Amino acid sequence: MKLNYKNYEIEVFDEPNYTLNSVDNLRTYNKVYFTGKDYEDRFQPTSKHGIIIKELSTEISSAIICEIGGGTGIFENSFIIEDDKIWIRVCNKIYCLELPNLELRWSKELDYATVFEFHKIENDFITRGEMEITRFTKNGEIVWSFGGRDIWVNTKGKTELSIENDKIRLFDFESNEYILSFNGELLEENLNIIRKETKKWWKIFE
Known part of the structure; x- marks a missing residue:
């Protein structure tokens, strides 16, 4: 994915x-960031994302x-x-890097499993x-986290996270x-009540 920022062309890719x-x-690459290098049992990374500044x-x-961790694209x-x-x-x-030199400012774990996406919300x-909805500052400080009754993946076509005016809607x-x-x-x-069919006693062993 390519975009322009000030005088730079920035490309981000798998x-x-x-x-x-x-x-x-x-x-x-000029810089390689891999936290697993400090752990003998964490040698092979799951995801690798490149950034090029021109x-x-x-x-x-x-x-x-x-x-x-959970794979991302x-x-x-x-x-x-x-x-x-x-x-x-x-x-x-989440990693925060300076532009244009791509020096690491900070990195922080924001979920136990995977971070699928993130958005701006106020400042x-x-x-x-997968497990948590988390608001955090630009400096990586966690403001709050919220967990639901199940994971934040919906297979019924509902948008898992949307920001609507001054509210956040989740499924x-x-x-x-x-x-x-x-x-x-x-x-x-609003709970989605899933009705399960009760079998007749003579169908229990079918």
């Missing part, structure tokens, strides 16, 4: 074939972020660019993780609906 510490990679068509910096709500920074989610973490951000896996204030207060909860 790098599934990149191998850490290999001389056979098709591309080399100015006047000339590459001036590049970085690859490798992480372990690059989509519309995978990263946000403003204030000479890029915030990007990789697996279950902060809000993530939809979980079972299509239970939650409406939160921007302060994380639960304003309304």
